Amino acid sequence: QKEVEQNSGPLSVPEGAIASLNCTYSDRGSQSFFWYRQYSGKSPELIMSIYSNGDKEDGRFTAQLNKASQYVSLLIRDSQPSDSATYLCAAWYQGGKLIFGQGTELSVKP
Amino acid sequence: DVKVTQSSRYLVKRTGEKVFLECVQDMDHENMFWYRQDPGLGLRLIYFSYDVKMKEKGDIPEGYSVSREKKERFSLILESASTNQTSMYLCASSFSDRGGGYTFGSGTRLTVV
Numbered sequence: 001q002k003e004v005e006q007n008s009g010p011l012s013v014p015e016g017a018i019a020s021l022n023c024t025y026s027d028r029g030s031q032s033f034f035w036y037r038q039y040s041g042k043s044p045e046l047i048m049s050i051y052s053n054g055d056k057e058d059g060r061f062t063a064q065l066n067k068a069s070q071y072v073s074l075l076i077r078d079s080q081p082s083d084s085a086t087y088l089c090a091a092w093y094q095g096g097k098l099i100f101g102q103g104t105e106l107s108v109k110p
Numbered sequence: 111d112v113k114v115t116q117s118s119r120y121l122v123k124r125t126g127e128k129v130f131l132e133c134v135q136d137m138d139h140e141n142m143f144w145y146r147q148d149p150g151l152g153l154r155l156i157y158f159s160y161d162v163k164m165k166e167k168g169d170i171p172e173g174y175s176v177s178r179e180k181k182e183r184f185s186l187i188l189e190s191a192s193t194n195q196t197s198m199y200l201c202a203s204s205f206s207d208r209g210g211g212y213t214f215g216s217g218t219r220l221t222v223v
Contacts, residue, residue: 031209032211036214041219043215043216044200044212045214046211049210051209088153090211096160096205097141097155097158100152100153
C-alpha cells in the first residue's frame with residue numbers, strides 16, 4: 001500500500017517567519033514529488049515539483065527531497081498571511097497516478 | 111494558459127436523480143482523474159482513465175461510473191444520487207509518462223437533497 005504521510009496541523013507561524021512543511025512516503029519506487037496549495041473552497045494548485053535529491057528553490061519556496069530517508073519538505077520563507085492554506089504533498093508512481101497526503105493546514109498570523 | 115474546465119461550480123440535485131459532471135482539458139493529456147474531497151478525508155480517487163474508452167476504478171467507485179469518448183473529455187456519472195454523495199468533486203489531468211503533476215479543474219460543489 002503506497003502512502004504519503006503529512007502532519008495535519010494546523011501549523012501556525014508569525015508573518016515573516018519560515019514555515020516548514022514535512023512529508024514522508026512509503027514506497028521507494030516513487031520518482032517525482034509535488035506540493036500543492038489549496039485555499040479553502042478552491043481546488044489544489046501546483047506550486048513545486050522535485051525529482052532528484054537535494055533542494056529546489058522558486059522564489060520564497062524551497063522543496064527538499066531525501067530519497068534515502070523517503071522524506072520531502074517544503075520551506076516557505078518570509079511567510080505572508082496570503083500563504084495561509086492547506087498544503088498537499090503528492091508522490092508520483094509509474095503509470096501516472098499521484099498519491100496524496102492528507103494535507104497540512106498552515107496559518108500565518110499578521 | 112492550460113486549463114481543466116469543469117462544467118458547473120455549484121450544483122444542487124435531488125436524491126435519486128442521475129447526475130452528470132463534465133470535465134474538459136485542452137492540454138492533450140492522456141490521463142484524467144475524478145476525485146472527491148470531504149473534510150478530514152482528503153482527496154479520494156473515484157475513477158481514472160489513461161486513454162480514450164479506457165477506465166479504471168479508483169478507491170471509491172461505488173455509486174459512480176465514468177465515460178471517456180474523446181481524449182479531452184471525462185465525465186463522471188452518479189447513477190442515482192444519494193445524500194452521502196454531497197461533496198466537492200475535482201477533475202484532474204496529466205501526461206502519462208513524464209512524471210508531471212496534475213492540473214486540477216476548479217471543482218464542482220455538489221449538494222444532494
